[in-house]
Amino acid sequence: MGFWWRPLSVLASVLLVALALWAGSGWVAALGFLAGIQAFVMTRRLWQEFRLARWLENPDEVEPPDATGTWGDIFYRLQKLQKRQKASRGQLTSALEQFEHAAMAVPDGMVILNASEQIEWCNPASRKFMGLDCERDRGQFVRYLLRQAHFLDFLDAADYSRRLVCKSPVNRELTLSLQLVPFGESQKLLVARDITDLERVDAMRRDFIANVSHELRTPLTVVGGFVETLAEAPDLPPSESRRYFDLMLDHTRRMQRLLDDLLTLSRLESADHAVKDEGVNVPELAQALKAEAESLSRGRHRIGLQLDSGALLKGNLQEIRSALGNLVSNAVRYTPEGGEITLAWRERAGEGVFSVTDTGEGIAAEHIPRLTERFYRVDRSRSRETGGTGLGLAIVKHVLTRHGARLEILSTPGKGSTFSAVFPASRLQHGPESGTVIPFPERGQAAG
Ligand code: ADP
Numbered sequence: 509m510g511f512w513w514r515p516l517s518v519l520a521s522v523l524l525v526a527l528a529l530w531a532g533s534g535w536v537a538a539l540g541f542l543a544g545i546q547a548f549v550m551t552r553r554l555w556q557e558f559r560l561a562r563w564l565e566n567p568d569e570v571e572p573p574d575a576t577g578t579w580g581d582i583f584y585r586l587q588k589l590q591k592r593q594k595a596s597r598g599q600l601t602s603a604l605e606q607f608e609h610a611a612m613a614v615p616d617g618m619v620i621l622n623a624s625e626q627i628e629w630c631n632p633a634s635r636k637f638m639g640l641d642c643e644r645d646r647g648q649f650v651r652y653l654l655r656q657a658h659f660l661d662f663l664d665a666a667d668y669s670r671r672l673v674c675k676s677p678v679n680r681e682l683t684l685s686l687q688l689v690p691f692g693e694s695q696k697l698l699v700a701r702d703i704t705d706l707e708r709v710d711a712m713r714r715d716f717i718a719n720v721s722h723e724l725r726t727p728l729t730v731v732g733g734f735v736e737t738l739a740e741a742p743d744l745p746p747s748e749s750r751r752y753f754d755l756m757l758d759h760t761r762r763m764q765r766l767l768d769d770l771l772t773l774s775r776l777e778s779a780d781h782a783v784k785d786e787g788v789n790v791p792e793l794a795q796a797l798k799a800e801a802e803s804l805s806r807g808r809h810r811i812g813l814q815l816d817s818g819a820l821l822k823g824n825l826q827e828i829r830s831a832l833g834n835l836v837s838n839a840v841r842y843t844p845e846g847g848e849i850t851l852a853w854r855e856r857a858g859e860g861v862f863s864v865t866d867t868g869e870g871i872a873a874e875h876i877p878r879l880t881e882r883f884y885r886v887d888r889s890r891s892r893e894t895g896g897t898g899l900g901l902a903i904v905k906h907v908l909t910r911h912g913a914r915l916e917i918l919s920t921p922g923k924g925s926t927f928s929a930v931f932p933a934s935r936l937q938h939g940p941e942s943g944t945v946i947p948f949p950e951r952g953q954a955a956g
Contacts, residue, residue: 514577514578514581515578518577522542522545525541526538526541526542529541552579556573556575556579559573559575560573560582560583560586564586567590572586572587572590611631612631612632614631614633615633615702616633616699616700616701616702617630617631617633617634617635617636617637617638617640617684617698617699617700617701618630618631618633618634618697618698618699618700619631619634619638619640619650619697619698619700620695620696620697620698621650621695621696621697621698622694622695623693623694623695624649625649625650625651625663625696626647626648626649626650627640627645627646627647627648627649627650627653628646628695629642629646630642630645633700634700636678636679637676637678637679637682637684637700637702638653638654638676638677638678638684638700639653639677639678640653650663650698651663654677656674656677658672658674659672659674659686662686662688663688666688668687668688668689668690670687671685671686671687672685672686672687673685673686673703673707674686681704682702682704683702683703683704683707684700684701684702684703685700685701685703686698686699686700686701687699687701716882716883719882719883719898720766720770723766723883723897723898724763724766726759727759727760727762727763728759728763730755730756730759731756731759731760734752734753734755734756735756737752738752761895762892762895762897765895765897766897766899769897769899769900769903770899772830772899772903773882773899773902773903773906776827776903776906776907776910777906779910783823783824783827783910783911784823784824785822785823786822786823786824786825787820787821787822787937788820788821788822788823788824788825788828788829789820790817790819790820790821790853790860790862791815791817791818791853793825793828793829793832794813794815794832794851794853794862795813796829797829797832797833797836797851798811798813798836798851800833800836800837801836801837801839801840801849801851804836804837804840804841805840805849808845808846809840809843809845809846809847809848809849810847810848810849811848811849811850811851812848812849812850812851813850813851813852814850814851814852814853814854815852815853815854816852816853816854816855817853817854817855817860818938819853819855819860819936819937819938820936820937820938820939821860821911821931821935821936821937822934822935822936822937823911823931823935824907824910824911827907827910827911828907828911830903830907831903831904831907831908831929832862832864832929834900834901834903834904835862835864835904835927835929836849836851836864837900838864838896838900838901838927839864839865839866839868839925839927841894841895841896842866842868842869842890842894842925843866843867843868843869843924844868844869847866847867847868847924848866848867849864849865849866849867850863850864850865850866851863851864852864852865855936856930858933858936859930859931859932859933859936860930860931860932860933860935860936861928861929861930861931862928862929862931863926863927863928863929864926864927864928865924865925865926866924866925866926867923867924868924868925869921869922869924870919870920870921870922870923870924870925871886871917871919871921871925872886872921873919876917876919879901879917880901880902880904880905880915881902882898882899882902883898883899884898884901885898901915904927904929908929911931911935912931912932912934912935913929913930913931913932913935914929914930915927915928915929915930916928916930
Protein backbone atom coordinates (compact mmCIF):
# COMPACT_ATOMS: atom_id res chain seq x y z
CA MET A 509 0.00 0.00 0.00
CA GLY A 510 2.94 2.35 0.79
CA PHE A 511 3.93 2.31 -2.89
CA TRP A 512 0.49 3.31 -4.18
CA TRP A 513 -0.66 6.03 -1.83
CA ARG A 514 1.68 8.69 -3.31
CA PRO A 515 0.60 8.38 -7.03
CA LEU A 516 -3.03 8.10 -5.95
CA SER A 517 -2.83 11.21 -3.79
CA VAL A 518 -1.04 13.13 -6.62
CA LEU A 519 -3.76 12.01 -9.08
CA ALA A 520 -6.49 13.06 -6.63
CA SER A 521 -4.84 16.50 -6.13
CA VAL A 522 -4.53 17.04 -9.92
CA LEU A 523 -8.20 16.13 -10.42
CA LEU A 524 -9.24 18.46 -7.59
CA VAL A 525 -7.25 21.36 -9.10
CA ALA A 526 -8.75 20.62 -12.57
CA LEU A 527 -12.26 20.59 -11.11
CA ALA A 528 -11.59 23.86 -9.27
CA LEU A 529 -10.31 25.43 -12.52
CA TRP A 530 -13.34 24.13 -14.43
CA ALA A 531 -15.65 25.64 -11.82
CA GLY A 532 -13.77 28.95 -11.61
CA SER A 533 -12.35 29.57 -15.12
CA GLY A 534 -14.20 27.20 -17.40
CA TRP A 535 -13.36 23.93 -19.10
CA VAL A 536 -10.67 25.37 -21.38
CA ALA A 537 -8.52 26.32 -18.39
CA ALA A 538 -9.12 22.92 -16.81
CA LEU A 539 -8.16 21.06 -20.02
CA GLY A 540 -5.09 23.29 -20.49
CA PHE A 541 -4.04 22.49 -16.93
CA LEU A 542 -4.47 18.75 -17.51
CA ALA A 543 -2.54 18.91 -20.82
CA GLY A 544 0.35 20.73 -19.07
CA ILE A 545 0.44 18.12 -16.30
CA GLN A 546 0.35 15.34 -18.93
CA ALA A 547 3.29 16.89 -20.85
CA PHE A 548 5.28 17.22 -17.59
CA VAL A 549 4.61 13.63 -16.54
CA MET A 550 5.57 12.26 -19.96
CA THR A 551 8.82 14.25 -20.13
CA ARG A 552 9.75 13.13 -16.61
CA ARG A 553 8.89 9.55 -17.43
CA LEU A 554 10.99 9.57 -20.61
CA TRP A 555 13.93 11.03 -18.67
CA GLN A 556 13.68 8.46 -15.88
CA GLU A 557 13.29 5.63 -18.40
CA PHE A 558 16.42 6.83 -20.16
CA ARG A 559 18.34 6.89 -16.82
CA LEU A 560 17.00 3.47 -15.93
CA ALA A 561 17.99 1.99 -19.31
CA ARG A 562 21.50 3.50 -19.02
CA TRP A 563 21.97 2.03 -15.55
CA LEU A 564 20.56 -1.40 -16.40
CA GLU A 565 22.92 -1.61 -19.36
CA ASN A 566 25.94 -1.45 -17.08
CA PRO A 567 24.81 -1.68 -13.47
CA ASP A 568 28.29 -2.38 -12.06
CA GLU A 569 29.89 0.74 -13.50
CA VAL A 570 27.12 3.39 -13.82
CA GLU A 571 25.90 5.02 -10.61
CA PRO A 572 22.28 4.02 -9.84
CA PRO A 573 19.79 6.82 -10.75
CA ASP A 574 18.57 8.97 -7.95
CA ALA A 575 15.00 10.25 -7.90
CA THR A 576 12.16 11.16 -5.63
CA GLY A 577 8.60 9.92 -5.57
CA THR A 578 7.45 6.78 -7.37
CA TRP A 579 10.55 6.66 -9.57
CA GLY A 580 12.69 6.90 -6.45
CA ASP A 581 10.84 3.89 -5.04
CA ILE A 582 11.32 1.94 -8.27
CA PHE A 583 15.05 2.72 -8.43
CA TYR A 584 15.49 1.86 -4.75
CA ARG A 585 13.76 -1.53 -5.16
CA LEU A 586 15.69 -2.40 -8.30
CA GLN A 587 18.93 -1.46 -6.59
CA LYS A 588 18.08 -3.75 -3.64
CA LEU A 589 17.26 -6.59 -6.01
CA GLN A 590 20.52 -6.08 -7.83
CA LYS A 591 22.52 -6.14 -4.57
CA ARG A 592 20.81 -9.34 -3.45
CA GLN A 593 21.49 -10.97 -6.81
CA LYS A 594 25.13 -9.87 -6.68
CA ALA A 595 25.56 -11.39 -3.20
CA SER A 596 24.01 -14.71 -4.19
CA ARG A 597 26.09 -14.78 -7.39
CA GLY A 598 29.21 -14.30 -5.21
CA GLN A 599 28.12 -17.10 -2.90
CA LEU A 600 27.43 -19.37 -5.84
CA THR A 601 30.81 -18.62 -7.40
CA SER A 602 32.70 -19.33 -4.18
CA ALA A 603 30.69 -22.54 -3.61
CA LEU A 604 31.56 -23.63 -7.17
CA GLU A 605 35.21 -22.79 -6.61
CA GLN A 606 35.23 -24.75 -3.36
CA PHE A 607 33.57 -27.68 -5.06
CA GLU A 608 36.15 -27.61 -7.84
CA HIS A 609 39.03 -27.43 -5.34
CA ALA A 610 37.56 -30.35 -3.40
CA ALA A 611 37.08 -32.39 -6.59
CA MET A 612 40.68 -31.59 -7.58
CA ALA A 613 41.90 -32.85 -4.20
CA VAL A 614 39.83 -36.06 -4.17
CA PRO A 615 42.22 -39.05 -4.28
CA ASP A 616 39.85 -40.93 -6.64
CA GLY A 617 39.94 -40.26 -10.37
CA MET A 618 36.76 -38.40 -11.44
CA VAL A 619 35.64 -37.80 -15.04
CA ILE A 620 32.41 -36.03 -16.07
CA LEU A 621 31.00 -37.39 -19.35
CA ASN A 622 28.18 -35.85 -21.36
CA ALA A 623 25.37 -37.76 -23.07
CA SER A 624 27.71 -38.65 -25.98
CA GLU A 625 30.43 -39.85 -23.57
CA GLN A 626 32.66 -36.88 -24.30
CA ILE A 627 34.86 -35.67 -21.47
CA GLU A 628 33.58 -32.44 -19.93
CA TRP A 629 35.87 -32.31 -16.95
CA CYS A 630 38.32 -34.54 -15.07
CA ASN A 631 40.45 -34.16 -11.95
CA PRO A 632 44.24 -34.60 -11.57
CA ALA A 633 43.89 -38.13 -10.07
CA SER A 634 42.34 -39.29 -13.37
CA ARG A 635 45.68 -38.48 -15.04
CA LYS A 636 47.52 -40.69 -12.53
CA PHE A 637 45.03 -43.58 -12.88
CA MET A 638 43.84 -43.33 -16.51
CA GLY A 639 46.29 -40.98 -18.23
CA LEU A 640 43.59 -38.34 -18.89
CA ASP A 641 44.39 -34.63 -19.01
CA CYS A 642 41.63 -32.14 -18.28
CA GLU A 643 42.94 -29.44 -20.63
CA ARG A 644 44.06 -31.69 -23.46
CA ASP A 645 41.20 -34.18 -23.44
CA ARG A 646 38.17 -31.95 -22.84
CA GLY A 647 35.61 -32.72 -25.58
CA GLN A 648 37.26 -36.04 -26.54
CA PHE A 649 35.25 -39.26 -26.64
CA VAL A 650 36.30 -41.35 -23.65
CA ARG A 651 36.05 -44.53 -25.78
CA TYR A 652 38.82 -43.29 -28.05
CA LEU A 653 41.13 -42.64 -25.11
CA LEU A 654 40.42 -45.74 -23.01
CA ARG A 655 40.11 -48.50 -25.57
CA GLN A 656 40.51 -51.68 -23.48
CA ALA A 657 37.81 -54.18 -24.46
CA HIS A 658 36.64 -54.72 -20.86
CA PHE A 659 36.23 -50.96 -20.39
CA LEU A 660 34.20 -50.62 -23.61
CA ASP A 661 31.96 -53.52 -22.50
CA PHE A 662 31.56 -51.81 -19.16
CA LEU A 663 30.49 -48.54 -20.85
CA ASP A 664 28.09 -50.37 -23.17
CA ALA A 665 26.47 -52.28 -20.32
CA ALA A 666 25.67 -48.96 -18.57
CA ASP A 667 24.95 -51.01 -15.47
CA TYR A 668 25.34 -48.42 -12.73
CA SER A 669 25.38 -50.98 -9.93
CA ARG A 670 28.39 -52.79 -11.38
CA ARG A 671 32.05 -52.06 -10.66
CA LEU A 672 34.81 -52.93 -13.07
CA VAL A 673 38.03 -54.12 -11.39
CA CYS A 674 40.97 -53.77 -13.77
CA LYS A 675 44.62 -52.78 -14.05
CA SER A 676 45.37 -49.10 -14.67
CA PRO A 677 46.06 -48.51 -18.40
CA VAL A 678 49.04 -46.31 -17.47
CA ASN A 679 50.49 -48.22 -14.52
CA ARG A 680 50.12 -52.02 -14.42
CA GLU A 681 51.04 -52.03 -10.72
CA LEU A 682 47.78 -50.28 -9.85
CA THR A 683 44.46 -52.08 -9.54
CA LEU A 684 41.43 -49.85 -10.10
CA SER A 685 37.76 -50.17 -9.32
CA LEU A 686 35.71 -48.20 -11.88
CA GLN A 687 32.13 -47.10 -11.40
CA LEU A 688 29.70 -45.08 -13.51
CA VAL A 689 27.28 -42.78 -11.68
CA PRO A 690 24.48 -41.13 -13.69
CA PHE A 691 23.52 -37.56 -12.81
CA GLY A 692 21.78 -34.49 -14.26
CA GLU A 693 19.86 -34.90 -17.52
CA SER A 694 22.08 -37.51 -19.14
CA GLN A 695 25.55 -36.96 -17.78
CA LYS A 696 27.72 -39.61 -16.11
CA LEU A 697 30.46 -39.47 -13.55
CA LEU A 698 33.21 -42.04 -14.04
CA VAL A 699 34.93 -42.74 -10.71
CA ALA A 700 38.24 -44.65 -10.56
CA ARG A 701 39.35 -45.84 -7.11
CA ASP A 702 42.80 -47.25 -6.36
CA ILE A 703 42.23 -50.63 -4.65
CA THR A 704 45.79 -51.94 -5.01
CA ASP A 705 46.29 -52.22 -1.23
CA LEU A 706 42.90 -53.83 -0.70
CA GLU A 707 43.66 -56.40 -3.39
CA ARG A 708 47.05 -57.10 -1.84
CA VAL A 709 45.52 -57.59 1.62
CA ASP A 710 42.88 -59.85 0.10
CA ALA A 711 45.51 -61.93 -1.69
CA MET A 712 47.51 -62.16 1.57
CA ARG A 713 44.40 -63.31 3.42
CA ARG A 714 43.72 -65.98 0.80
CA ASP A 715 47.36 -67.15 0.89
CA PHE A 716 47.31 -67.19 4.67
CA ILE A 717 44.20 -69.38 4.84
CA ALA A 718 45.62 -71.69 2.17
CA ASN A 719 48.93 -71.93 4.10
CA VAL A 720 47.31 -72.63 7.47
CA SER A 721 45.07 -75.30 5.93
CA HIS A 722 48.05 -76.85 4.22
CA GLU A 723 50.12 -76.83 7.44
CA LEU A 724 47.32 -78.49 9.40
CA ARG A 725 46.37 -81.03 6.78
CA THR A 726 49.50 -83.20 7.00
CA PRO A 727 49.56 -83.72 10.79
CA LEU A 728 45.79 -84.17 10.87
CA THR A 729 45.93 -86.80 8.12
CA VAL A 730 48.76 -88.62 9.91
CA VAL A 731 46.99 -88.59 13.30
CA GLY A 732 43.67 -89.58 11.69
CA GLY A 733 45.37 -92.46 9.82
CA PHE A 734 46.98 -93.85 12.98
CA VAL A 735 43.77 -93.56 14.99
CA GLU A 736 41.98 -95.56 12.28
CA THR A 737 44.75 -98.19 12.21
CA LEU A 738 44.68 -98.54 16.00
CA ALA A 739 40.89 -98.75 16.01
CA GLU A 740 40.85 -101.44 13.32
CA ALA A 741 43.73 -103.48 14.75
CA PRO A 742 43.50 -103.32 18.55
CA ASP A 743 45.81 -106.32 18.94
CA LEU A 744 48.92 -104.69 17.49
CA PRO A 745 52.15 -105.60 19.25
CA PRO A 746 52.94 -103.05 22.00
CA SER A 747 56.17 -101.89 20.29
CA GLU A 748 54.24 -101.06 17.10
CA SER A 749 51.39 -99.26 18.83
CA ARG A 750 53.99 -97.39 20.95
CA ARG A 751 55.59 -96.18 17.71
CA TYR A 752 52.21 -95.03 16.40
CA PHE A 753 51.46 -93.19 19.63
CA ASP A 754 54.86 -91.46 19.50
CA LEU A 755 54.24 -90.32 15.93
CA MET A 756 50.75 -89.11 16.83
CA LEU A 757 52.18 -87.16 19.75
CA ASP A 758 54.79 -85.66 17.46
CA HIS A 759 52.19 -84.42 14.98
CA THR A 760 49.85 -83.22 17.70
CA ARG A 761 52.69 -81.16 19.15
CA ARG A 762 53.36 -79.75 15.70
CA MET A 763 49.73 -78.59 15.43
CA GLN A 764 49.96 -77.21 18.96
CA ARG A 765 53.08 -75.18 18.06
CA LEU A 766 51.39 -73.87 14.93
CA LEU A 767 48.31 -72.78 16.86
CA ASP A 768 50.47 -71.19 19.58
CA ASP A 769 52.39 -69.18 16.96
CA LEU A 770 49.18 -68.20 15.16
CA LEU A 771 47.68 -66.97 18.42
CA THR A 772 50.86 -65.05 19.28
CA LEU A 773 50.81 -63.38 15.84
CA SER A 774 47.15 -62.52 16.07
CA ARG A 775 47.65 -61.08 19.59
CA LEU A 776 50.55 -58.96 18.31
CA GLU A 777 48.57 -57.79 15.30
CA SER A 778 45.56 -56.77 17.31
CA ALA A 779 47.63 -55.14 20.08
CA ASP A 780 46.83 -51.48 19.40
CA HIS A 781 48.09 -50.34 22.81
CA ALA A 782 51.65 -49.07 23.26
CA VAL A 783 54.16 -51.59 24.61
CA LYS A 784 54.70 -51.68 28.36
CA ASP A 785 58.00 -50.23 29.57
CA GLU A 786 58.92 -53.00 31.97
CA GLY A 787 62.68 -52.53 32.20
CA VAL A 788 63.76 -55.90 30.76
CA ASN A 789 67.04 -57.10 32.24
CA VAL A 790 68.67 -58.23 29.00
CA PRO A 791 71.80 -59.75 30.59
CA GLU A 792 69.59 -61.92 32.79
CA LEU A 793 67.33 -62.79 29.86
CA ALA A 794 70.36 -63.68 27.75
CA GLN A 795 71.49 -66.13 30.44
CA ALA A 796 68.06 -67.75 30.42
CA LEU A 797 68.05 -67.94 26.60
CA LYS A 798 71.50 -69.52 26.65
CA ALA A 799 70.20 -72.19 29.03
CA GLU A 800 67.24 -72.74 26.70
CA ALA A 801 69.57 -73.09 23.71
CA GLU A 802 71.62 -75.67 25.60
CA SER A 803 68.56 -77.68 26.42
CA LEU A 804 67.39 -77.56 22.77
CA SER A 805 70.87 -78.41 21.49
CA ARG A 806 71.34 -81.33 23.88
CA GLY A 807 75.11 -80.98 23.68
CA ARG A 808 75.31 -80.89 19.88
CA HIS A 809 76.63 -77.29 19.72
CA ARG A 810 79.03 -75.01 21.54
CA ILE A 811 77.03 -72.14 22.91
CA GLY A 812 78.59 -68.88 24.07
CA LEU A 813 77.36 -65.67 25.63
CA GLN A 814 79.02 -62.29 25.20
CA LEU A 815 77.72 -59.46 27.38
CA ASP A 816 79.40 -56.17 26.49
CA SER A 817 76.62 -54.04 27.94
CA GLY A 818 74.70 -54.08 31.17
CA ALA A 819 71.90 -51.87 29.82
CA LEU A 820 68.26 -52.74 30.43
CA LEU A 821 65.60 -52.47 27.76
CA LYS A 822 62.35 -50.59 28.16
CA GLY A 823 59.76 -52.93 26.68
CA ASN A 824 57.45 -55.88 27.15
CA LEU A 825 59.39 -58.78 28.72
CA GLN A 826 57.10 -61.49 27.37
CA GLU A 827 57.23 -60.18 23.80
CA ILE A 828 60.99 -59.57 23.81
CA ARG A 829 61.59 -63.01 25.31
CA SER A 830 59.49 -64.64 22.60
CA ALA A 831 61.26 -62.71 19.78
CA LEU A 832 64.83 -63.34 21.00
CA GLY A 833 63.89 -66.94 21.88
CA ASN A 834 62.85 -67.49 18.25
CA LEU A 835 66.25 -66.26 17.01
CA VAL A 836 68.02 -68.58 19.44
CA SER A 837 65.89 -71.61 18.58
CA ASN A 838 66.42 -70.99 14.82
CA ALA A 839 70.20 -70.88 15.35
CA VAL A 840 70.06 -74.26 17.11
CA ARG A 841 67.72 -75.77 14.50
CA TYR A 842 69.65 -74.60 11.45
CA THR A 843 73.19 -75.29 12.72
CA PRO A 844 74.51 -78.79 12.19
CA GLU A 845 76.01 -80.76 15.04
CA GLY A 846 79.43 -79.47 16.17
CA GLY A 847 78.59 -75.87 15.18
CA GLU A 848 78.99 -72.79 17.34
CA ILE A 849 76.26 -70.40 18.49
CA THR A 850 76.96 -67.07 20.18
CA LEU A 851 74.45 -64.85 21.92
CA ALA A 852 75.64 -61.24 22.40
CA TRP A 853 74.32 -58.00 23.92
CA ARG A 854 76.19 -54.81 23.18
CA GLU A 855 75.75 -51.14 22.32
CA ARG A 856 76.58 -49.79 18.89
CA ALA A 857 76.37 -46.06 18.12
CA GLY A 858 73.98 -45.65 21.05
CA GLU A 859 71.66 -48.48 19.93
CA GLY A 860 71.20 -51.76 21.79
CA VAL A 861 72.07 -54.83 19.71
CA PHE A 862 71.08 -58.36 20.70
CA SER A 863 72.58 -60.76 18.19
CA VAL A 864 72.60 -64.50 17.66
CA THR A 865 75.45 -65.76 15.50
CA ASP A 866 75.70 -69.33 14.25
CA THR A 867 78.05 -71.30 12.08
CA GLY A 868 75.12 -73.06 10.41
CA GLU A 869 74.02 -73.57 6.84
CA GLY A 870 73.56 -69.84 6.10
CA ILE A 871 70.99 -68.32 3.74
CA ALA A 872 71.37 -67.23 0.10
CA ALA A 873 70.98 -63.45 -0.37
CA GLU A 874 67.78 -63.66 -2.46
CA HIS A 875 65.85 -65.25 0.43
CA ILE A 876 66.85 -62.74 3.10
CA PRO A 877 64.29 -59.96 2.30
CA ARG A 878 61.45 -62.53 2.46
CA LEU A 879 62.37 -64.41 5.64
CA THR A 880 59.96 -62.44 7.86
CA GLU A 881 56.95 -63.26 5.63
CA ARG A 882 54.57 -65.73 7.23
CA PHE A 883 55.29 -69.32 6.19
CA TYR A 884 58.29 -68.34 4.09
CA ARG A 885 60.97 -71.03 4.39
CA VAL A 886 64.18 -71.55 2.48
CA ASP A 887 63.93 -75.31 2.90
CA ARG A 888 60.42 -76.44 3.77
CA SER A 889 61.26 -80.00 4.77
CA ARG A 890 64.27 -78.91 6.86
CA SER A 891 62.02 -76.45 8.71
CA ARG A 892 59.37 -79.12 9.35
CA GLU A 893 61.89 -81.76 10.39
CA THR A 894 63.20 -79.43 13.07
CA GLY A 895 59.73 -78.51 14.32
CA GLY A 896 59.44 -75.13 12.55
CA THR A 897 56.10 -73.46 11.92
CA GLY A 898 57.35 -70.88 9.41
CA LEU A 899 56.03 -68.11 11.67
CA GLY A 900 59.01 -67.50 13.98
CA LEU A 901 60.61 -64.60 12.14
CA ALA A 902 57.19 -63.04 11.39
CA ILE A 903 56.65 -62.92 15.17
CA VAL A 904 60.16 -61.47 15.66
CA LYS A 905 59.45 -58.73 13.14
CA HIS A 906 56.13 -57.80 14.76
CA VAL A 907 57.62 -57.60 18.24
CA LEU A 908 60.58 -55.52 17.08
CA THR A 909 58.35 -53.15 15.10
CA ARG A 910 56.19 -52.62 18.18
CA HIS A 911 59.36 -51.69 20.10
CA GLY A 912 60.63 -49.32 17.37
CA ALA A 913 63.43 -51.83 16.72
CA ARG A 914 64.56 -53.60 13.54
CA LEU A 915 65.92 -56.97 12.49
CA GLU A 916 69.27 -57.11 10.70
CA ILE A 917 70.29 -60.33 8.96
CA LEU A 918 73.82 -61.08 7.77
CA SER A 919 74.43 -64.48 6.29
CA THR A 920 76.88 -66.38 4.11
CA PRO A 921 75.70 -69.70 2.66
CA GLY A 922 77.77 -72.53 4.06
CA LYS A 923 79.34 -70.36 6.76
CA GLY A 924 76.57 -69.14 9.03
CA SER A 925 74.30 -66.25 9.93
CA THR A 926 73.93 -63.40 12.39
CA PHE A 927 70.42 -62.26 13.28
CA SER A 928 70.47 -58.97 15.23
CA ALA A 929 67.61 -57.21 16.99
CA VAL A 930 68.58 -53.53 17.01
CA PHE A 931 66.79 -51.40 19.63
CA PRO A 932 66.79 -47.59 19.49
CA ALA A 933 68.74 -45.60 22.10
CA SER A 934 65.45 -44.35 23.57
CA ARG A 935 64.67 -47.92 24.73
CA LEU A 936 67.95 -48.40 26.59
CA GLN A 937 68.12 -47.80 30.30
CA HIS A 938 71.43 -47.35 32.13
CA GLY A 939 71.88 -47.02 35.85
CA PRO A 940 72.65 -48.78 39.08
CA GLU A 941 70.02 -51.42 38.34
CA SER A 942 71.71 -52.34 35.03
CA GLY A 943 72.73 -55.96 34.72
CA THR A 944 76.21 -57.33 35.35
CA VAL A 945 78.72 -57.87 32.54
CA ILE A 946 79.73 -61.48 32.07
CA PRO A 947 82.96 -62.13 30.15
CA PHE A 948 82.77 -64.22 26.99
CA PRO A 949 84.36 -67.68 27.38
CA GLU A 950 87.65 -68.24 25.58
CA ARG A 951 87.26 -69.29 21.94
CA GLY A 952 87.38 -73.03 21.55
CA GLN A 953 86.18 -73.50 25.13
CA ALA A 954 82.76 -75.17 25.20
CA ALA A 955 80.31 -72.97 26.99
CA GLY A 956 78.27 -74.68 29.59
P1 ADP B 1 60.73 -71.78 10.71
O1 ADP B 1 59.74 -72.18 11.69
O2 ADP B 1 60.59 -72.45 9.39
O3 ADP B 1 62.13 -71.82 11.23
P2 ADP B 1 61.08 -68.90 10.74
O4 ADP B 1 60.12 -67.83 10.41
O5 ADP B 1 61.65 -68.92 12.10
O6 ADP B 1 60.36 -70.25 10.37
O7 ADP B 1 62.27 -68.82 9.71
C1 ADP B 1 61.99 -68.71 8.34
C2 ADP B 1 63.07 -69.41 7.51
O8 ADP B 1 64.29 -68.67 7.66
C3 ADP B 1 63.39 -70.79 7.98
O9 ADP B 1 62.52 -71.74 7.40
C4 ADP B 1 64.81 -70.97 7.50
O10 ADP B 1 64.79 -71.34 6.15
C5 ADP B 1 65.38 -69.56 7.59
N1 ADP B 1 66.21 -69.36 8.81
C6 ADP B 1 65.83 -68.77 9.96
N2 ADP B 1 66.85 -68.72 10.85
C7 ADP B 1 67.90 -69.31 10.23
C8 ADP B 1 69.26 -69.56 10.61
N3 ADP B 1 69.75 -69.21 11.81
N4 ADP B 1 70.06 -70.16 9.71
C9 ADP B 1 69.61 -70.52 8.49
N5 ADP B 1 68.32 -70.31 8.07
C10 ADP B 1 67.50 -69.70 8.93
